[in-house]
Amino acid sequence: MQRQIDHELNKLRAVILSMGQAVEAAVEEATEGLIERDPERLKKVREYEDRINAYHLEVDELCLKLIAQQSPLAADLRMILAIIKINADLERMGDQAMNISLNVRDYLSKEPLPEAATIASMAHTVRKMVRDAMEAFVKADLTLSEQVLLQDDVVDEAKRTTFKRLIEVMKKDGTQVEGAVDLMLVSRNLERLGDHATNIAEDVIFASTGKDIRHGGFHSGQKP
Amino acid sequence: MMTPSPVLLEVNGLKAFVESTEILHGIDLGVSRQEVVAFIGPSGCGKSTFLRCLNRLHEETPGGRAEGRVTLEGQDLYASGTDPVQIRRRIGMVFQKPNPFPSMSIFENVASGLRLNRIAKGVELEARVEAALREAALWNEVKDKLDASGMSLSGGQQQRLCIARALAVKPPVLLMDEPTSALDPVSTAKIEELVIQLKKETTILMVTHNMQQAARISDRTAFFLYGDLVEYGPTTKVFTTPSDRRTEEYITGRFG
Numbered sequence: 281m282q283r284q285i286d287h288e289l290n291k292l293r294a295v296i297l298s299m300g301q302a303v304e305a306a307v308e309e310a311t312e313g314l315i316e317r318d319p320e321r322l323k324k325v326r327e328y329e330d331r332i333n334a335y336h337l338e339v340d341e342l343c344l345k346l347i348a349q350q351s352p353l354a355a356d357l358r359m360i361l362a363i364i365k366i367n368a369d370l371e372r373m374g375d376q377a378m379n380i381s382l383n384v385r386d387y388l389s390k391e392p393l394p395e396a397a398t399i400a401s402m403a404h405t406v407r408k409m410v411r412d413a414m415e416a417f418v419k420a421d422l423t424l425s426e427q428v429l430l431q432d433d434v435v436d437e438a439k440r441t442t443f444k445r446l447i448e449v450m451k452k453d454g455t456q457v458e459g460a461v462d463l464m465l466v467s468r469n470l471e472r473l474g475d476h477a478t479n480i481a482e483d484v485i486f487a488s489t490g491k492d493i494r495h496g497g498f499h500s501g502q503k504p
Numbered sequence: 505m506m507t508p509s510p511v512l513l514e515v516n517g518l519k520a521f522v523e524s525t526e527i528l529h530g531i532d533l534g535v536s537r538q539e540v541v542a543f544i545g546p547s548g549c550g551k552s553t554f555l556r557c558l559n560r561l562h563e564e565t566p567g568g569r570a571e572g573r574v575t576l577e578g579q580d581l582y583a584s585g586t587d588p589v590q591i592r593r594r595i596g597m598v599f600q601k602p603n604p605f606p607s608m609s610i611f612e613n614v615a616s617g618l619r620l621n622r623i624a625k626g627v628e629l630e631a632r633v634e635a636a637l638r639e640a641a642l643w644n645e646v647k648d649k650l651d652a653s654g655m656s657l658s659g660g661q662q663q664r665l666c667i668a669r670a671l672a673v674k675p676p677v678l679l680m681d682e683p684t685s686a687l688d689p690v691s692t693a694k695i696e697e698l699v700i701q702l703k704k705e706t707t708i709l710m711v712t713h714n715m716q717q718a719a720r721i722s723d724r725t726a727f728f729l730y731g732d733l734v735e736y737g738p739t740t741k742v743f744t745t746p747s748d749r750r751t752e753e754y755i756t757g758r759f760g
Binding site for chain 2: 283285351352353354355356357358490
């Protein structure tokens with residue numbers, strides 16, 4: 281027997297999934313714009329960003345209605361709480377994709393730097409994290425969620441390495457400072473995207489098991 | 505002075521029968537002082553019977569009997585020679601449907617237990633009645649019509665009158681069997697607020713079918729199913745991350 285709340289939750293899941301796909305597309309356009317040096321791709325990010333913001337409001341409204349009408353408890357309550365948090369993360373991810381597109385637009389007007397290749401690799405990992413986090417949400421897949429958490433360490437390390445290299449570039453050649461700063465901002469925004477994907481993975485684990493592994497719980501050995 | 509034991513009421517291996525049918529299959533459960541415990545579960549799961557065993561009301565049901573051990577402040581309530589009437593003075597009860605004594609005034613409804621048990625008379629009786637009505641958050645609404653019939657009050661007021669009647673003899677434990685199921689939301693909110701106030705003095709065990717009510721006002725929740733206690737724990741835990749799959753299924757409306 282399907283309960284009324286199941287219908288409402290399915291509707292909510294479908295919207296958040298569409299929102300996740302829009303975020304994935306926005307990140308793809310922003311990062312491919314860098315890799316392919318294509319300003320046209322960057323322009324598409326704005327469209328996705330508008331769509332993400334509309335989903336953000338829709339999800340909030342659906343959650344509010346669901347809480348008011350269905351008074352969810354236990355797994356239902358955890359799922360709605362997770363969705364509210366994922367909604368906020370996805371909205372911020374849309375903003376970060378937008379930031380990246382602006383950083384890349386600035387960067388493309390300057391002389392290319394070889395460090396852009398490292399950032400391309402970092403972007404690849406982050407996009408996989410976003411995709412995996414949303415897939416983990418759809419399938420309530422704890423193993424995939426854990427993989428996202430592990431990938432976050434890779435992204436953090438990539439950001440540190442990129443920063444070091446770009447600082448070296450700036451020290452060596454003053455004319456490259458502006459381009460290096462643009463790439464640092466891209467790198468910083470990618471790292472934040474990874475953090476939000478990690479948050480989503482943590483929320484999936486919470487919704488499925490009730491275990492809160494934020495703030496070091498996962499790395500301190502507390503497995504879901 | 506000795507510190508009172510944190511466990512006020514202790515139940516071990518409690519079984520309840522009607523004729524040869526076993527309704528409760530050996531319940532173990534402890535209740536601390538100043539706690540509100542909610543009892544939830546589908547109809548017929550034994551939660552009301554459990555409550556009625558605590559003040560030995562179940563044995564008044566034709567064919568009803570109980571086995572096991574129930575202690576209140578260390579005293580075995582089922583020990584031979586224990587007077588059930590005296591137990592009911594210490595473990596008060598409020599029922600689903602408000603049941604003021606129809607022939608009595610508001611004052612007499614509350615005074616009846618005090619008179620019957622020869623606890624108070626005269627000025628002291630009046631003071632105890634007023635105190636009980638104040639505790640039940642009813643005094644301001646009835647102080648000018650204490651001689652009116654208890655039946656002249658609204659449903660919610662009648663239920664608070666019954667609570668005042670139960671509180672008048674200062675029971676350490678109050679049992680409430682779906683006390684708000686016949687009341688409108690405003691009266692329900694008043695009773696819930698009252699329960700939270702009362703727990704400073706009185707330990708409350710409440711049967712409810714309203715999950716949100718249990719979540720709102722209880723400290724611990726017990727889930728009964730087919731005469732077994734499936735889960736008993738802090739209310740927040742039970743309603744957010746229950747340990748047992750059956751609890752999860754029941755409170756999310758997948759059965760029951």
